[in-house]
Amino acid sequence: MERIKTGIAGFDELIQGGIPEGFNVLVAGAPGTGKTIFGLQYLYEGAMEGQNGVYVSLETSYGAAKFQGDQFGWDINKLETDGKLSVLEVPLDKSKINLFEMIEEEVADIKAKRLVFDSLAAFAINMDQFAIPLGKDGDVSPLVKKSTSLLKDKKSKYDVMPEMGMDSKGRFFYAGDSEKRITYLLINELAKLGTTNLVITDANNGDTQLTVDGVSEYVCDGLLFLDILETSTGNPRIMQIKKMRETNHRLDQIPFEINSRGIVLKPIEGFLG
Ligand SMILES: Nc1ncnc2c1ncn2[C@@H]1O[C@H](COP(=O)(O)OP(=O)(O)O)[C@@H](O)[C@H]1O
Ligand SMILES: [Mg+2]
Structure with missing residues (x-):
């Protein structure tokens, strides 16, 4: 199995050398815990290794991402000019954006x-802006097909699926599904790209x-949780x-810092050497 080195100092050693190729890894945490920095660093380090990356931005503007990167010496403008990085700033003021086609093309x-998707939480909040694929013709359920044809004939008296449609690639769309299902569909679509993905999202405060x-958290192949501990001393x-x-990995809390190089994990005795 090929593993993709994140290049984040001290991290790859914890996961047997890197993230298995093609995985979707969820990066969850409260605001300010370093999720966006982690994502940008992963893309920068990839570009340095000759692995191009796409940053899908629903939360951070291009300018904000660039300034964030500048602090750590990651020249996002130059990476873009060199064709090593593409920042996809998703317009949230337009409706029925076919996000999946945008990402596929990029x-x-x-x-x-x-690929870094920033963030799932912003996607869920703006869900009604997007055309959501249900699957290609052939792998959609008979029920969905039936509903679509009913809508086409305008014979249905039950207006349950008001925004059904099909895109140029034969995928069915439906805006108005549950947040859970759409999150599931989004992660499924990202998994089909063949890229190794970091999917950023907000953490929940509850414990269930x-x-x-x-x-x-169930659908993804990996789950990384970032946090800021409430202690009076230490990092x-x-x-x-x-x-x-x-992957054989440890499960405990691993301290890290954000310094002039970005995210750096602190050596832990007997593990990082
Ligand atoms: N140059 C820097 N040096 C140290 N810490 C920084 C630097 N720049 C940002 N940070 C820290 O990173 C946080 C923002 O990280 P970010 O990845 O944007 O968080 P998230 O995406 O999880 O909301 C800031 O709140 C700050 O604590
Ligand atoms: Mg962020």
């Missing part, structure tokens, strides 16, 4: 190996589910690898 354009949507930033399929 990934194909620069032959991306890495970790993420705000409550479903992405309060920690990360926890809660899940990484096909």
Whole structure:
């Protein structure tokens, strides 16, 4: 199995050298815990290794991402000019955006190996702006097909699926599904790209589910949790690898810091050497 080195100092050693290729890894945490920095660093380090990346931005503007990167010496403008990085700033003031086609095209354009989706939480909040695929013709359920044809004939008296449609690639769309299902569909679509993805999302404060949507943590191949501990002494930033399929990893809280190089994990005796 190929593993994709994140390049984040001290992190790859914790996951047997890197993230298994093609995985969707969820990066969850409260605001300010370092999720966006983690994502940008992953893309910068990839570009340095000859692995192009796409940053899908629903939360951070291009300018904000650039300034954030500048602090750590990651020249996002130059990476873009060199065709190593593509920042996809998703317009949230337009409706029925076919986000999936946008992402697919961007990934194909620069032959991306890495992708960062920032964030699932922003996607869920703006869900009604997007056209959501239900699957290609052939793998949609008979019920959905039936509903679509009924809508086409305008014979249905039950207006249950008002925005059904089909895109140029034969995928069915429906705006108005539950947040859980759409999160599930989004992660499924990202998994089909062949890229190794970091999917950023907000953490939940309750203890019954970790993420705000409550479903992405089950669907993803890996789950990385970032947090700031409330202690009176010491470094309060920690990360926890809660899940990484096909990987032997530790489960405890690993301290890290954000310094002039970005995210740096602190050596732990007997583990990082
Ligand atoms: N140059 C820097 N040096 C140290 N810490 C920084 C620097 N820049 C940002 N940070 C820290 O990173 C936080 C923002 O990280 P970010 O990845 O944007 O968080 P998130 O995406 O999880 O909301 C800031 O609140 C600050 O604590
Ligand atoms: Mg962020």
